[in-house]
Amino acid sequence: MGEAPWTIAHWLNTPAPLTLEALRGRAVLAVAFQMLCPGCVSVGLPQALKARAMFRDDDLVVVGLHTVFEHHEAQGSPAALKAFLHEYRIGFPVGIDAQDSGGPVTMRAYGMRGTPTTLLYDRAGRLRLHQFGHVEDMALGASIMLALAGAGAEIGAAPGANSGVCEPEGCA
Numbered sequence: 405m406g407e408a409p410w411t412i413a414h415w416l417n418t419p420a421p422l423t424l425e426a427l428r429g430r431a432v433l434a435v436a437f438q439m440l441c442p443g444c445v446s447v448g449l450p451q452a453l454k455a456r457a458m459f460r461d462d463d464l465v466v467v468g469l470h471t472v473f474e475h476h477e478a479q480g481s482p483a484a485l486k487a488f489l490h491e492y493r494i495g496f497p498v499g500i501d502a503q504d505s506g507g508p509v510t511m512r513a514y515g516m517r518g519t520p521t522t523l524l525y526d527r528a529g530r531l532r533l534h535q536f537g538h539v540e541d542m543a544l545g546a547s548i549m550l551a552l553a554g555a556g557a558e559i560g561a562a563p564g565a566n567s568g569v570c571e572p573e574g575c576a
Contacts, residue, residue, distance in 0.1 A: 407531045408513035410434075410469065412499035414482045416489060422497055427465050428529050431551040436469040436501075436511060436521040439488045447538050448520030449494060454541070455548065456496055463552055468498035471511040471519060526551040 407424060415421050424432065435452045437444035449468070456466040470485055482500060489498060501508035514523065517536045524533035524547055533539075533547050 407525070407529065408510070410499055411502040411509040411513070412469075413502040414500045416482065416486055416498045416500075417495055418497035422465075422467060422499065424525060424529050427525075429527055430462060431459075431464045431527055431548060432467060432523075432525040432529075433464060433548065434467045434469050434523040434525070436471045436514075436516055436519050436523070438470065438472055438474070438519045439485065440475055441519045443538065444520045445492070448522070449492065451539070451541065451544065452496065453494065455544065458545070459548065459552075464548060466496040468494065468496060469501055469510060469523075470498055471501040471508040471516065471521075472503070473507050473511060473518075524548065524551050526554050528554060 409423060409425075412421060433452065433455055435444075435448050437448050439445075441448075452466050452468065455464065485498065485500060489495075499510075501510045503509065506512055511521075514521075514534065520537070522533060522535045522539050522544070523531060524544075526532050532551050533544075539547075
């Protein structure tokens with residue numbers, strides 16, 4: 405598939421671990437987030453919930469990647485994340501990014517600058533969108549439709565995408 409696998413320490417809201425390979429045939433929207441990230445809570449996760457509601461499960465899989473790179477003691481435990489997911493009514497699968505001495509492994513493998521980060525894969529498992537910060541709803545919807553169709557070149561970042569360190573939409 406040409407993309408790094410997710411390195412997940414623990415999965416929530418799924419009976420078995422998920423892999424990109426196992427999800428082939430469906431588009432995959434993965435949202436990297438942290439519980440204590442204001443942009444994740446106010447924009448990224450609600451947008452993921454909207455996308456999940458708008459597309460059929462056999463077309464689009466929505467996955468959360470909890471990529472903790474700050475305040476690890478406060479938000480790094482599965483119990484804390486489980487409570488957060490319950491409170492915010494997030495029922496889609498969420499993987500806790502494995503940590504090593506360099507921080508979150510999947511976050512580093514994908515060169516993520518912060519949270520929220522949106523990753524969108526097409527039905528063949530190719531990464532079509534990799535964007536830090538807020539993705540406009542219409543742009544994300546169009547990107548999902550292209551990923552479902554499997555057509556075209558890499559979608560890339562939307563015009564005006566966040567590039568700062570900490571904005572209302574996300575923190576680097």
